[in-house]
Amino acid sequence: VFFMCSIISNFFNDQMPPCREPDRPVIPQAIIVAQFRDYHAEKFFGQGDPxxxxxxxxGLELxxxxxxxxxxxxxxxxQLQLTDDARLWWNAYWSMRLGEKEGCTWDRLKELIREKYYPTYYRAEMERQFLSLKQGTRSVDEYEREFTRLTAxxxxxxxPGAGPVSKAPYRMAPKELQELKAQIQELLRLGFIRPSVSPWGASVLFVKKKDSSMRMCIDYRDLNRLTIKNKYPLPRIDDLFDQLRGAYVFSKIDLRSGYHHLKIKESDIAKTAFRTRYGHYEFVVMPFGLSNAPAVFMDLMNRIFHPYLDHF
Structure with a gap:
């Protein structure tokens, strides 16, 4: 009986079509085109600035x-957005390649248009012009070299007499541990930290930001208590507001990434070590949280932009 049931079951299984995921509903081309026209995409004329x-x-990809x-x-x-020279070129291109147009993909279309109207040699020239762009008396390339030269x-x-301080890691929630592991991997990938065997060891904690994401912070309070403070004068907020009097247009720049362009002296790298559940690491570039970091960073910015202080 068992063998008979198996034979019957196999027979019906062979006759039944295999299960598969339902196909994506096919939307008529006319509906897609009508929806696209509602967005009023820009026309491409094939003329002007490449x-x-x-x-x-x-704009189209969005x-x-x-x-x-x-x-x-x-x-x-x-294709509906090609007009004037671009339309003439497109039609002429495919008139010499009969039968190939049906297989043209979106990626291929972008490649063809870039080759025709934004060629590689022009992009290289634009990059060269950008590096030669002048701000005051220096180009972008010269500013980059100046950053490298002045970076101390x-x-x-x-x-005197201060010794290593090491703290046990703080307890963390599972979500914080997951974020910690991801951020450590990112810092390692960028080359900002490296594995450490230092006797120093600060703790790590997370601070929730306004957008609900978490910022990893190193608790360097014990190290800061033992650090000789830098005497570089930081500007007072009141003085900065006085300098802005009468101004109508303001610019801003995010210089947080600039911290990670200041390398730490090799003999002091061990002092930046921090302990985590996933290992012991140390910074090779200046991290946030050290007591002298703002003063050192401000000093560097003033040395680089000294010729332009109070001119804007």
Missing amino acids: RIVDEWIQ IFEVMDCPDRYRVICA FFSIDLI
Whole structure:
């Protein structure tokens, strides 16, 4: 009986079609095109500044992403936006390649348009011009070299008789441990930290930011108590506001990443060590949280931009 049941079961299994995921519903081309037209995408004329090519492509990609537009319809919609010289070139290109147009993908279309209207040699020239761009008396490339030349090694000078301080890691919630592991891997990838065998060891904690994400902080309070403070004068907030009197337009720049361009003196790297559940690490570039870090960073910025102080 058992063998008979097996034979019957196998027979019906062979006759039944295999289970598969339901296909994505096919939306008629006319509906896709009508939806696309509602977004009023920019036309591409094939004339003027070659950099317009990337702006046009980025605008289309944003629309396609919002529409969740299939790839085969992206080519059709993009062709509708070609006009004037671009339309003439597109038609002429495919007239010499009969039968190949049906296989053209969105990636291929972007590649062809960039080759025609934003060629590699022009992009290289734009990059060269950017590096030669003048701000005052220096180019971007010259500013970069000046940053490298003036970047001093950040040192951590301790009061006489101070010895290593090591703290046990703080307890963390599972979500914090997951974030800690990810941020350590990112710092290792960027080369900002390295494994350590230092007798020093600060603890790590997380601070919740306004956007609900978490910022990893190193508790350097014990190290800061033993550090000789830098006497570089930081500007008073009141003085800064006085300098802005009468101004109408203000600019800003995020210089947080600049901290990680200041290398720590090799003999002081061990003092930045911190302990975690996933290992013992030390910074090779200046981290946030050290008592002298703001003064050293401000000093570097003033040395680099000294010719332009009080001019803007």
